[in-house]
Amino acid sequence: MTAQALARDDLGALFDALRAEGYRVVGPTLRDDAIVLADLRGPEDLPAGWTVRQGPGTYRVERRDDEALFGFAVGQHSWKGFLFPSRERLVEMRREDGALEHRPAARDAAPLAFLGVRGCDLAAIEVQDRTFMRGRHVDPGYDARRRAAFVVAVDCLEAGDLCFCASMGTGPGVERGFDLRLTELGPRFLVAVGSARGASVAARLPLRAAPAGDERRRRDGLDDARAHMGRTMQADDLPGLLFGNLDHPRWDDVAARCLACANCTLVCPTCFCFSVETVSDLSGTEARRDRAWDSCFTVQHGQIHGATFRPRIKDRYRQWLTHKLGAWVSQFGVSGCTGCGRCIAWCPVGIDLTEEVAAIRATSRPAVAMPPPPAPAPAVREPMVPATARVTAVRRETDDVVTLRIAHEIAFRPGQFHMLGLPAIGEVPISIAGGDGRSVDHTIRAVGAVSGALAALEPGHALGIRGPFGSAWPLEACVGRPVVVVAGGVGLAPLRAALDTMAARPLDYPSVRLLYGARTPADLLFTDDLQRWAADPRFAVRVTVDHAGADWRGDVGVVTRLITDVPPDAVALVCGPEMMMGFSVRALCAAGLPAERAYVSMERNMACAVAHCGRCQLGPYFVCRDGPVFRFDRIARLFDQEGF
């Protein structure tokens, strides 16, 4: 096909054609002495004759000596603001007279045409597609907006001061993924069609055959841009390299400069973390869950009741960089960096990730192996909208722990969890402590506002339930082997369904040893179950407490003291506080158990539970998706790492 061109003076026809096809046109425009992305009326709103000069922590617009319409590098805004708005309503809820209603919030998916998408930014959109559209759970709002969006890409024939798209393989040319592509060549644009929708718009344009040599001028321009990138970064080996250097002194060095202000993450076109906020009226009748852009640089990102996982700025910068350039590959099969340079320009103190990476590389220890991304799974839609269920029975286990039986027909695997919520109060992850297909049991300790309100529910009360989510105890791998179960405190709850399964299948599980530790005899959970299991000749049950009165006849001391004589072919299932799990697995390994036959159940800040909000990350994993149950050797490196 002959190359086609659109005269610069005819660019208005593109706006007309896009509007005729139903699109609202958004793109770059000069506003407040910066080039921002906003609604465009026509070509007159494009920043003709403007460019930008950028450095670490600085950005200034300048006049060019020509009238180029796209002669500038990317600015603070990215297209993420349109596809993944900074605030979005997710779920609306209503509670009245004991009835509870959950419904998805209304969504605005008016089709947008993105005019002037650079290679790095188109790659960034495709990176976010993997988070919100290509995993097991599909974000319906993002999905609708993305499918409706029309992409007019623009080649970069000049590189910016902070660009390194050539290093990341995302630019400077745009070769695929667009509906239309423009290459600005002085008085005309070379036009390429990339889709049927693009062809339909192109058919409305006064295109002419491009002069001979325009294709060559495009290639030369791209070569020139590639040769003049403001930054470079060797990226292919970064996942293993960064995770092999979690103790590198450079993390302390950068932490002294880093403000943890989160600007890098919010201007990043691929960063996807969000918080889920519960909002309500004064009476709690009308409530909703909203999301807002969040960042791994905030304390709330890595915080649950009673634990702050990344208290220091060092922990947060390291989380960001190891995720962006490393863990992302394990999570989504692609780097989280597209080389756009925004994080360098918009860092108030000018921290340059290419410099930080180079400094780590210069004195690095060897790389480590990283896990591959998960296999594709069938998509589930509306993952954030809870089902309404009712409590049918409440059993008080201890002073501050109850077990709710909830009528809910669902299949689950022992070890998985549900998100349980109340409209005006919030939602928390709670492991499944048992179930029979018609109902599920959840054992809840009242520690915070949400768990306290859940623990106060009575039979007949309604609540919201989502799930089940996450990985399960490896009960099939345990078949025919001795099983050692080590539980601490409420950590027995996520193991209860597994223990019941083993109790119900005597031929598969010939020997089960349960070692259970609690603070005091009054804190012991499931005392009926403990007696039932202890009565089974295949089970050996040992219970220990930290403190006890004179009438206690069992063991006193930490649970790890009970870990002796571990059969060499055993499988161990461990659940409790993180510290207790660490000591337990160490004791099991010291007793001869290989780490790949020890399993632990992890807890992090699970807010969405569907691997979208990014808050429960543990190195290359999402605890909600790849956990909560992990084979110990897969996370051993992170387990003892402070601040992960």
Next chain:
Amino acid sequence: MKPRLAVIKLASCDGCQVTLLDLEDELLAIGEALDVAHFTEASSRFDPDGPFDLTLIEGSVSQPRQIPIVRHARAMSKRLVAIGACANTGGLQALRNWANHEEYLSLVYARPEYIETLAESKPVSELVPVDFELNGCPPDRHQLLEVITAFLVGRRPNIRSESVCLECKRAGHVCVHVAYGIPCLGPVTQAGCGALCPGKRRGCYSCFGPRENANTGSLADDLERKGLPPAEVARRFRLIYGWAPPFRAESARREKP
């Protein structure tokens, strides 16, 4: 029975109480949900004895006579929430904490012997434990409503300790620090204001005080690199929230010759 609300004032400008009155659309609903037992600014009803389910306390402890008021408020309140810069860190009047108190008194007042003040303007939390601190000079009315709503329905208030930068970027404001070279304390300041000043092309002057984990040293270094003399950097950290420990320490560091 409706939960009883008290709004108490110490040394302050009353702006925090006015913020509550600014909740015009919600005021009737608040009045219906709560029994307003005591509200210095808004009501002639005077019931300081309690008990109260929720007490909002405004102002710093600046006079000896305020000490028993604070102790009484704590003893009589199920939940005590300190609102505003004064109640939480001593406020603007804590600027006197750096000066000679006796000298000030004789300079300002014709008859200083009638004045009974403490040498330092103190936050409420220095005298009694508080259940929640809502920051801002004055606090944001939406955040104040959130604190009241959260109390009524029994959730944790959704008040984040993040930097102003997050609100600024969510709003799409162009960064004044990076794009115009305007010194901005947003990166070390707690969000909640809605990034009002940067949205009007002004630097943040931290009327919400230090955020969690504020790296004031790195920002101060950057302000000096951008040409501000150390004394001017010190002055910026010694304003409304100057007595807050991270800002106090930073201004002391920059003040040294």
